[in-house]
Amino acid sequence: MRKFSRIFSALLLLALSCLANAQDLTASVDRNELAINETFTLTLRYSGPQSGGQPDFNLLEQDFEVLSRQQSNQYRVINGHAESYVEWTLVLAPLKEGKVFLPSLHLHGQVSDAIPITVNKAGESPSGNSQQAFLEVELDKEKLYVQEQLLVKVRLYTTVGLHDIATDPLQIAGAHVEKVDEQRYERRINGVGHAVYELTYAVFPESSGELQIPALNYVAVTGRRDPFSLFNRNAQRIRLRSEAKTIQVDPKPDSYTGSHWLPAASLGLVQSWSKDPEEFKVGEPITRIITMRAEGLRAAQLPPLPKLNIEALKTYPDQPQQEDQSGANGITGSRIETTAIVATQPGSYQLPAITITWWDSKTGRQRATQLPAFRFKVSGGALPQAAQQTRPSNEISPDMQPTINKDHFWRNLAIAALASHLFWLVYFIQQRRNRIQPENKNNTKDLNLRALTRELSIAIDSGDARLLNKTLDKWLNTRYAGGTPETEEFTKLRELVSEALYKQPSRPLNIGQIRVLVKRIIDREIQNEQATSKTLLPDLFA
Incomplete structure (x- = not known):
């Protein structure tokens, strides 16, 4: 009996010891040091008699972004010893650089240990050169002038299959930003083929000083998408972070003498007519179309053209048309001005030259584009004198009524x-x-x-x-x-x-x-x- 009592006591102590050891909450990470644009894995394991519930993972969101979370229930027997536990696997991305702590988590009265994490700048961690996916940011110039176009190319390189790629739009304080191009292609780096997803942004700084290009976050899913499976267990959600950039923006040069500041890669003026210049006749409306096109400027930045003021030529300008064309080289803005012209007398006329001064962003010097003066002849007989006169007064006398009607006729004809x-x-x-x-x-x-x-x-x-x-x-x-x-x-x-x-x-x-x-x-x-x-x-x- 005494022997049996000893055995029972020993078994009881062993059970209590196992119970004490079984109820536990442990946390571990696959690495403690990484770059800001990398991710790491947190494994949280709970072994205890209570079931259900989960830790408050919202505590992680202060310093980390939770990219994915999986839960599994495990039961195994090793050398006759049974063990069961619940395990959570989380993929985390740091939100800031420096020394941070993975906070303690709580479940059923158990507390996990806090874990220190060191977050370096992009590319400074030992594994930075062996990533399967990474980001590259390229600026097309080292410095620029205010309101000049800057091209920002963001490239995502990957050697593994990525899908469901999502990124935040590029937003820069104090600048106008437009996405102008999107391309997918392949590039070999050190003999290894990489798939490249490239986005191009056109940035127009609105003031001088330092322009900050913020870091961009990309989120994607690795592995091949299986349309026949609701759960892609091999897929992993990753987050990539680009490197922030800074560029100097200079003010307009003091040497620039133009009336409008136009920093462009090229600027041209083109004139056309609705009729052959040899067919101009008195009283018949003709249409003059002038197109101003500038590479590296938005249409909203292009100035209006000077108005015509020539005796015996009545002009009826239409609303200007503005158009932006986007491509790999950025934005090309166009301003199209259309004017209906009616000659009231025959003869020879000359439209003055139009000169636009602009700043060549390729050569760094002031240039001028000129539309030459245009000469043409108008045939036919002169319109009656009454049709050429206007009365500045607001009063309309009976003898002026035909004049107003005729003048309105040509104007309305052109506008219509x-x-x-x-x-x-x-x-x-x-x-x-x-x-x-x-x-x-x-x-x-x-x-x-x-x-x-x-x-x-x-x-x-x-x-x-x-x-x-x-x-x-x-x-x-x-x-x-x-x-x-x-x-x-x-x-x-x-x-x-x-x-x-x-x-x-x-x-x-x-x-x-x-x-x-x-x-x-x-x-x-x-x-x-x-x-x-x-x-x-x-x-x-x-």
Whole structure:
């Protein structure tokens, strides 16, 4: 009996000892030192008689971002000894550099130990060169002037499969920021192939001084996405952090003498007319189109052009059109000013030259772009004297009523032509799109005839025969589904472009005649499709 009592006491003490050891909450990490753009794994294990519940993981969010969290229940027998526990595995990313502590966590009266973590700058940890994914930030210049374009390229390199990539948009205090390009390609680094995901931002600082480019956070999931599984156990959510950058922004140089500060890579002026310059007549409205295009400037930064003030020429300016085009080289802004002109007397006229002063950001010096003075002749008889006079007084006398009516007639004619152009252009495109849609539904989204017509107009303005030929092919193939009608206008149009491209010596483009041909082509289509309507499409470029 005494022997049995001793054995029982020993077993009881052993059970109490095992119970004391079994109820425990332990925390461990896979590494204590890492870079700000890296992640580490926290493993939290609870072994005890109580079940259910979990620690308050919100305590981690003060210094760390929780990228993923998994829970598993384990039961195993080793050498006849049974063991059960609950384990949480968390992937964490540090939010700041320096010495930080992984806080103690609590569960069922048990407390885990706090763990010190050292967070270095990006790339300073021993494992910084062997990462399977990393970020690179590149600026296209070392310093710049205020309001000048800065290109910021952020590249994500990876040697493993990544999906569900998400990033915060780039936001910079005191600067205008636009994402202008996105590319995916491959690059070999030290003989190892990397998939590259590149974003390009155009940044325009609004004041001088130091410009801070903040660090960007990328979050992605590693591993191949399995569409047949609700749980991708091998996938891991990672977070990458780019390196912050600083660049010096200088004020406008004191040597600059222009009336508007325009730091650009290039700036050009192009003039075109709605009619051939040889066909100007008294009383008939003609339309002058001037396009200012600047590489590295937004359209909102381009200044208005000087107004015309010439005796015997009445002018009716339209609202300017502003357009930004984005690409790998940033933003190219365009400002298009359209003015209807009515001559009241025959004779020879000269429109003054237009000079725009700007700062060449490539060479670092002031430059000037000039649209030369333009001479033209107006034929026909002079309008009656009453139609050329205006009365400054607010009173309208009976003998002035015909003058006001005639003056308003030409003004209203020009304004109506300009306003109705957009309406009929949109209507025509919509009708054309509705007719093509049943034939080829797959290409409906790609048909943007209004944008193509605008591209064609810009190509004609540029005077570049190669650009015009390329844009014309795209416009014709889209509008006529790959086929071109054999008409006099189309034949002449091709002939003019071919002469400028291939004839020796080459002939310059006849921009006025090309515009007339394009207008006739569209007018004929409108007449064919709207045979019952008596309203014709106004000038395409008016």
